[in-house]
Amino acid sequence: NAGVTQTPKFRVLKTGQSMTLLCAQDMNHEYMYWYRQDPGMGLRLIHYSVGEGTTAKGEVPDGYNVSRLKKQNFLLGLESAAPSQTSVYFCASSVAGGFSVTQYFGPGTRLLVL
Amino acid sequence: KQEVTQIPAALSVPEGENLVLNCSFTDSAIYNLQWFRQDPGKGLTSLLLIQSSQREQTSGRLNASLDKSSGRSTLYIAASQPGDSATYLCAVLLPSGSTSYGKLTFGQGTILTVHP
Numbered sequence: 481n482a483g484v485t486q487t488p489k490f491r492v493l494k495t496g497q498s499m500t501l502l503c504a505q506d507m508n509h510e511y512m513y514w515y516r517q518d519p520g521m522g523l524r525l526i527h528y529s530v531g532e533g534t535t536a537k538g539e540v541p542d543g544y545n546v547s548r549l550k551k552q553n554f555l556l557g558l559e560s561a562a563p564s565q566t567s568v569y570f571c572a573s574s575v576a577g578g579f580s581v582t583q584y585f586g587p588g589t590r591l592l593v594l
Numbered sequence: 595k596q597e598v599t600q601i602p603a604a605l606s607v608p609e610g611e612n613l614v615l616n617c618s619f620t621d622s623a624i625y626n627l628q629w630f631r632q633d634p635g636k637g638l639t640s641l642l643l644i645q646s647s648q649r650e651q652t653s654g655r656l657n658a659s660l661d662k663s664s665g666r667s668t669l670y671i672a673a674s675q676p677g678d679s680a681t682y683l684c685a686v687l688l689p690s691g692s693t694s695y696g697k698l699t700f701g702q703g704t705i706l707t708v709h710p
Contacts, residue, residue, distance in 0.1 A: 484637070513698075522683070522700040524700075525698070579645050582640040583640070585637035585639070588636070
């Protein structure tokens with residue numbers, strides 16, 4: 481049981497390049513999330529999904545797209561990377577929403593946009 | 595808009611000391627409050643979850659309390675150890691409109707260093 485895994489662990493992009501971050505979970509969780517963590521800003525929600533084939537915007541969705549074609553995978557795409565997207569990206573998953581549900585986090589992807 | 599604040603931003607203590615980390619939030623209409631631990635370069639690990647109807651939760655040397663009316667939570671760590679050194683984040687889960695999804699809002703964290 482690997483939990484939540486993220487690929488890649490680290491990436492350097494040039495401004496304007498595109499890339500996709502992959503998140504996979506093997507816990508059969510319905511809900512999945514993408515966050516970014518910046519110094520002094522805490523974690524902020526980018527996009528989330530409440531089930532296979534569904535996605536929704538979070539707090540800071542601009543410049544990102546997501547897809548959830550399979551229940552176990554949640555992809556985060558940057559179509560045209562900007563230096564402001566330099567951050568650490570975390571994926572998380574949970575059984576569902578609800579009062580007693582916690583989120584399980586992956587190890588993160590460090591992205592540097594030059 | 596919900597805001598979550600953690601005080602202090604950083605804390606350094608000698609091994610064996612009992613310590614308290616503070617978290618405050620502006621909107622009391624929360625589903626739950628959670629405390630997470632983050633080690634350098636790693637993801638977040640859930641430590642304790644307190645539902646809105648509960649007052650506290652305990653796990654080993656950790657005790658978290660919740661006072662919804664005052665918008666405050668504390669994380670108490672007893673007999674601190676160097677292995678407790680990490681960043682501690684609190685987060686509140688809010689209702690989110692008509693969907694069943696709840697929005698998790700994080701504080702900025704407290705960096706704890708426990709020195710031998």
